[in-house]
């Protein structure tokens with residue numbers, strides 16, 4: 259840039275500048291050039307991860323060339339048709355910029371974390387909060403945004419489009435759409451054989467086509483969620499009442515349901531991980547009142563799917579993994595007359611706690627545990643007795659179900675999940691660009707977050723045990739993680755892979771249950787029996803029914819076959835000398 263230049267408008271603002279000399283007005287870009295130039299750019303540079311992936315699949319250079327040419331033609335045609343639809347005053351520049359930014363954003367996350375963009379992933383992104391976004395911001399993101407979107411954005415905004423009056427413009431746009439569709443059809447026909455087998459064998463590729471994946475996901479999210487949001491939720495367990503154990507009870511039951519975040523079974527000490535990430539839980543297990551369930555599958559691979567599904571009366575295959583159209587477990591517990599409280603240390607309860615009392619840990623920051631709007635999980639235990647005392651006294655006298663929604667092992671900033679003094683595995687990865695860290699440091703950071711969950715659960719159990727020993731309640735705890743995490747296996751990081759394609763690490767989750775002697779007696783559940791059957795297959799499908807059973811809530815919504823504790827309860831044992839394994843109760 260020349261030093262002698264006087265003040266000048268940045269080029270991208272030039273179209274709003276009043277020209278000093280009307281004859282010097284900047285020439286306008288022909289719409290066809292803008293449409294096809296951007297379509298080509300998006301199909302090529304905007305899809306670098308896709309082309310790298312296809313290159314890595316192997317095959318002869320000729321085969322790869324034919325595939326890339328076919329898929330490239332298909333994408334250019336589809337993008338050209340889409341962009342042609344958008345050639346309108348005040349629309350094109352904004353919409354085309356949004357597509358460029360989406361492609362750049364997706365490219366970054368595909369490169370960094372191996373994620374693909376499908377409707378559940380997008381819906382999850384739309385539910386993300388500021389802290390989660392801050393965790394993902396990095397210099398690498400800015401670099402990729404500049405690489406993929408910088409040049410075309412500059413080119414696009416430096417000139418207006420040479421638009422015509424409405425009539426001729428409609429005709430021209432229609433012609434553009436037609437040309438795009440024609441190109442798409444020709445490219446598909448020409449490369450059909452290779453493309454068809456590619457899509458059959460590598461289903462994830464269809465979620466890699468930028469930015470069409472985001473446009474498709476956006477349309478699906480709107481189509482799926484809008485009709486459900488205008489309809490009231492279907493009631494569940496309208497007949498719910500408290501069972502016989504509540505008649506003249508000495509102490510009310512208090513159940514803590516801890517919903518973990520991003521903890522995978524593979525790195526959970528109790529599940530046989532070579533490294534002891536859960537030494538404190540192991541002590542509780544050795545004392546005999548805690549059982550570890552080793553074969554538990556999550557309902558989804560992200561919070562937005564799993565969280566409502568855990569509380570849903572529907573199994574995953576019945577639609578528990580879809581946007582809820584039913585009330586949930588908390589509604590039923592509350593309707594039966596119990597006190598319910600949800601404490602959140604994350605980006606909210608995804609609608610699950612809307613109709614019950616709920617609080618955010620960050621609303622009352624605990625010194626030493628909270629900073630900058632974010633808290634360590636132990637902050638949820640601060641002042642818990644007071645929180646419980648503040649619940650409706652009539653309900654509280656019957657019994658309490660308390661949900662603690664953890665921050666857990668939320669990535670990629672695993673190093674933020676545990677305070678400095680509670681990190682047994684060092685050195686740890688402190689970068690959020692996970693592929694930059696040596697693998698063992700990444701695993702250290704993740705394992706530290708699991709060890710902190712061990713610490714947090716230990717503190718919760720100590721609190722529950724103290725209350726039980728004081729004689730104030732019959733206490734119990736169920737912990738289950740919402741989904742797992744990939745730590746670089748097959749080039750994947752984080753989670754959110756479409757369920758059918760998801761690796762074991764994202765769906766195999768830890769789960770434990772602890773019952774005080776009082777609650778064991780009250781519910782008739784035998785810990786010895788549970789221990790014996792702790793390796794039977796279970797899933798999030800079981801939580802709804804298991805909690806209803808443990809809390810002795812009587813309703814037709816309680817499906818005995820999905821109650822994981824029922825086969826080990828006194829009632830079941832009285833009916834059979836050989837108790838059925840917990841997992842034999844699984845419903846298909």
Ligand SMILES: [Zn+2]
Pocket residue numbers: 519520560561562740741
């Ligand atoms: Zn989650």
